[in-house]
Amino acid sequence: LKAFKPATVNELSDDDLRRRHSACARLLEVFPTLPRRADLFFSDECAIYRSARARNVYFWSKQNPHYYEELEHNPPHVMIWVAMSAKHLIGPYFFDGVVNQHTYLAMLQEFFVPELQRMNLLERSWFQQDGAPPHYAITVRQYLNEVFPNKWIGRGSVHLPAPLDWPPRSPDLTSCDNALWGIIKAKVSQQRYQTTEQLKDAVRTAFAAINRNLLRKISHRSWRRIILCHENNGGHTDLLDA
Secondary structure, three states: OOOOOOOOOOOOOHHHHHHHHHHHHHHHHHOOOHHHHOOEEEEEEEEEEOOOOOOOOOOOOOOOOOOOOOOOOOOOEEEEEEEEOOOOEEEEEEOOOOOOHHHHHHHHHHHHHHHHHHOOOOOOOEEEOOOOHHHHOHHHHHHHHHHOOOOEEEOOOOOOOOOEEOOOOOHHHOHHHHHHHHHHHHHHOOOOOOOHHHHHHHHHHHHHOOOHHHHHHHHHHHHHHHHHHHHOOOOOOOOOOO
């Protein structure tokens, strides 16, 4: 016998499964080819801590040393945001404080959209965001309708719908959640940092190592999972794509 640790996934209701299946079918309809899929930017936020909170620490001893570590409440960290496609990585953007509708909208207006304009990508790009509260704010969705008319994916409402719906509890389908954050955290967590600026420098260095070939592989993985989700009636893709 061997010990196997169970994978942790989001609980999906029947409605979640239906919405995931429907959303993936629509995505495959709108983005049928690799060139079309390369126009889509997946995006997400992530907190990265100055010292890794989950570390494998063991003591070899004849007697139990009764060693313990105290976990600091709200330890120092940075909140970052990125957008990535099969060819481009925009970020990291460091939030100054909490992420709310005001700071998120300011990031879109002052960082992301100007970067797309600078790269001459705004007219052709699609933009994806999940259903987090800052993303769902009316001011944010109104701005996205102005900048990405009929070309953004997210959570909408009856009076202000999204052009394409993004299903709830679906981090397995986005490039940031199913690959990028793991890569960045693995590099950054190799050491502890005395200051937040040192942590930011480490994050920038980790992102600088993400090359075009890796972006393409991550993008292919996300679209493979979208296909698997559609073929399996909205089911989890982590084990299907292990």
